[in-house]
Amino acid sequence: MASRSSSAASTHPSDNRTARLILNALPNIGPISCRRMLAHCHDSPAAIFLLSRQQLLAIKGIGPAIADTLLNWRSFFNPSAEEEKMAQRNLRFVTPEDGEAYPPLLRETYDPPLGLYVAGNFRWHDRTIAIVGSRRTTPYGRAMARSLAAGLAAAGWCVVSGLARGIDTAAHQGALDAGGATTAVLGCGPDIVYPPENLDLLRAITEQGAVFSEFPLGRSADKQTFPMRNRIVAGMSRATLVIESDLNGGSMITARMAADQNRLVCALPGRADHATSRGCHALIREGATLVTSVEEILEELGEAPAAQGELPLGPVGTRPELSAAEENLWQHFTDGSAHSPDTLADRTALPVANLMATLLALELKNLLIKNSSGRYEAAPRTVRQ
8 A cells, every 4th residue: 555755654643543543533534434444444544644645535435625634634633632631631542452441332333433532440341231311301200210220230230321411310320329330421522521510420430430432632512422422322232221202302312223233222101291201102112122120121131130029229228217197198109199289188187287397208218209290209219119
C-alpha cells in the first residue's frame, strides 16, 4: 500500500489504539465511513492515515470533506493532550483489541464503537442487562425500576443504563442499593456530568461499577449523541428491560436496537390510561416479553433464582413493624388500589389529623407512595407482602 511523502508519513499515528482515539474524535467522519475505510485497510486503523488523498477518494462514500479531515487531522485533535487529560481524570480509552476491558457483547454488534472512555475497574462478563425508560416517570415506574435493578444486581447481574433522569437514575440506584454492579453509558464526554444533579450517583457508579462514553472530552450532549449512546446500552447487554416509555421515547430506540441484534427485550406493563405505559404496551404487542418480577426476568434469561423463594424487590427484604393504627390503614392498600385522603377518611372514620399522620408514617416506612394525582398507593416492592 503506497504512502505519502516521508515527511507526511512521519506525522501519522503509529499504533492502532492512537489511530482509533483520533478517528473517534474527528468531525465529518461517521460510523459508516469508518467501517468502509477499515475494510479497505484490512481492519488496521493506523493504515487509514497512510492513505493519500487519491486513495481515500477511491473508497466508496469517502468524499473531499472526509479526505481533507484525515489529511489534516492534527488541526482538529491533539491525542497527546487528550491522553494527559485522561490521566488527570483516571480515564482509560479501551478498544476492541483490548480483550476483556472492552464489553464482549459489544464486539458482536454491527456498529461497535471505535473505542470507549472508561472510568472504574469493573471486569466485564456477559451477565449484563439494560434497564431503560422515560425521564418523565410515575412513582410506580421509579419504584419498580429500583426494585427490579436491586433484585437483578443481587443475583449477580450488572445493570446497564444511561444515567438520565427518571428510570435510568432509579435503576442505577437500585443496583447500588443491593451492593451490585452497575454501568452508566453517557451521552456526552466523560468529563461532563449530565444531568448535573447526578454527580454523586456518577461517583458511586464509578466506585462500584464503571462509566462509559464513546465521546471525547468536552463533547456536550445533543440529539445526535443520545441515539449513539442507546446503541451501546443495547449492544453491551444480553437483555433490555423497558420500564415506562411513551411511543416516541428514546427507550423505544434502545429496545428496537436490542431486538435487531437478537437480544432479549422485556417490558413492564403499566396503567392503560398513562402515556408512560404506551411504549411498553406497544413493545409487548410487537413481541417483547411481558415481565413483572425478577424471577420472570431470570427465567427468560435461562437462570433460576440463587435462593429458594422470591428475591427481594428492594433493598429491604422484610416489612417493618406497624402500629395498630398503621396496620388498619395499610389493609386498605394490600389489593394494589389507590386512595385519596378524602376516601380514606370516609372509609376509616379517622380524624383528618390522625389519618394524615398515619399516612406519613407509612410513607416514611417505604410502604406507601403518593402518586401524581395526589392519591396514595402501595409501593410496588410491598404489594405481595
